[in-house]
Amino acid sequence: MKKLSQTVVSAIVVGGLLAGCSSQSDSGSTASTSSSSVPNQTDTAVKKEEKVKLTFWRNSGNDTENAAYDKLVASFMQKYPNISVEMTPIPYSDYDTKLRVSIASGSPPDIMALDAPTVGSYANAGALKPLTTYFKTDGNMEDIPKSTLATYTYQNEIYMAPLTESSIAMFYNKKLFQAKGIPLPSKNPDEPWTWDQVLEAAKKVNDPANGIFGIDPAQGFGNAGGTAYFKYPIIWQLGGEIMSPDGKTSKGFLDSPQTKKAVQFFSDLYNKDKVSALEYPPDPFPNGKLAITIDGSWSLANLKEKFPNFKLGEDYDIAPLPKGTTQAVANGSWALGISAKSKHSDEAWKFINWVTGEEGQKTYAGMTKDIPSRYSSAKAFPELNEYPKNIFVIQNQKYGRPRPITPIFPQMSDAVNKMFEDVTIGKRNIDASIAEAVTTIDKAYADVLAQQKK
CATH class of the missing domain: 3.40.190.10 (Periplasmic binding protein-like II)
Structure with missing residues (x-):
């Protein structure tokens, strides 16, 4: 990473x-x-x-x-x-x-x-x-x-x-897919799977009893800035937004029906469909315990160096980032x-x-x-x-x-990550979680304006 x-x-x-x-x-x-x-x-x-x-x-x-x-x-x-x-x-x-x-x-x-x-x-x-x-x-x-x-x-x-x-893309375990008869995704950057197709494949491969999980959709919940980088595209792909184009407010954007749909879809991977886990074993993807992971271009060299027996083209392949109504990547x-x-x-x-x-x-x-x-x-x-x-x-x-271009990017990023955590891990009401995030972000921007006026 x-x-x-x-x-x-x-x-x-x-x-x-x-x-x-x-x-x-x-x-x-x-x-x-x-x-x-x-x-x-x-x-x-x-x-x-x-x-x-x-x-x-x-x-x-x-x-x-x-x-x-x-x-x-x-x-x-x-x-x-x-x-x-x-x-x-x-x-x-x-x-x-x-x-x-x-x-x-x-x-x-x-x-x-x-x-x-x-x-x-x-x-x-x-x-x-x-x-x-x-x-x-x-x-x-x-x-x-x-x-x-x-x-x-x-x-x-x-x-x-x-x-x-x-950039990030979809890494998938080729052998796990083939064992379940799942057609392999296209390698064409203009032909991504939809998130519905990804979910269907994840369900077929998912076998928690034997320590195999369907998908890690966004590199967990660790670093707020890092994991939010993986979550923004899911919001965009399903038609949602995070902030206004001028970077001043999240009201009317983060609380839109499309954004709520994206957050709910993400939470369902863990709580309803149960194809994602809050904790994975060490290095689950190269060790054959994770069928799909969203990861970055930088991981190619890391996998080649640290897991030489886990080979691109034989054990795993890469497909474009999934889409909803549109394609998007941060x-x-x-x-x-x-x-x-x-x-x-x-x-x-x-x-x-x-x-x-x-x-x-x-x-x-x-x-x-x-x-x-x-x-x-x-x-x-x-x-x-x-x-x-x-x-x-x-x-x-x-x-x-672009990720939101705003003078309050750190506060915004923390609020978005907390929102995903509250809904997914805490199983909190999605409307309440998003409303709190909007309040936090808009207050942070108001504080910047007040500081500038001093």
Whole structure:
């Protein structure tokens, strides 16, 4: 679950240090006016006699990710010798706190890496410079799925440049399916099973008396941000929503009949149909104790390394994420943005465009094996255009959806996860649970507004 922990889990707490950024006299005005000026994007933007130093903060990754960034920074400075980039990798557990402190103290880095769910918090606080004009000038926007750009857009401004994507799909035990005579799902990313088909298969395979379970639909109930990432698509697939498009309220969305239907379907897997369990034995899927699991692209390498006798194509296969009335998958991963206080925003964009452009993404993904966010970069890798990875790539490109873009994402995520827990584990009344979640989310947004007015 390494990739999930980096891609989904948000530690940003709206209010306190970060919310205080919006009260600084020049942060808000910079964010509101910066997109109106067209940047100079020629290679001669930095005059020969000028020397510009950029500071770049990012969460430290594994050795391969760090080496990829090192290579990109070195190649950029070779191309632009008048621009130096001082990169500071910071441990993931400390990253958000240190970044918030730097912003609140008025000394943030020029360039910062952010996880997609946190963009609304930083943009709302006036900590980021809009990148819309830069993208329109030379960012090759057409090379990025619109739904991906929407993930980094807040109040009609793009604030981050995406580098990679992650995605989830349906992993199923091929031998368990064949033993019960269940037709195998299509491998075509455009032809997913419906959730009714998944339920039917799960019922046929389910055998709790012998320790075999039908399906784990959303990686349990552990980490709120992580497991909510798996639950949002079920809501969308069955026609529901979580928040309003502007990220201000859940009323009329989370409490819609379609969302209630999705939550009820999820709960029924555990309590009515009993094809899901609250506790599974260790590694149930590769150990043949779980017929279906919804998991991420990052798990392919993990299964290959840790369970070499559990082979793709022989023991298990992958199918697109199930659908209800529509196909949907959550998108968004780490991306790069520019501080609203940077005095060298044009040069900072030059670096960001270098890293997240077609060639930069090919360099990074070629080393890390991540999924590039650009069409052209993904097309350059044969394995991303073939089964099974093409399922993850095409799902993101065609059916990806932003998680709610809101300054209260952590509170929203916690409330949604608690709602699922209350209904499924606590067997609480669904209307009462959803009403409480709506109240919690809307109060959190009201608190942010009140903080900003102080």
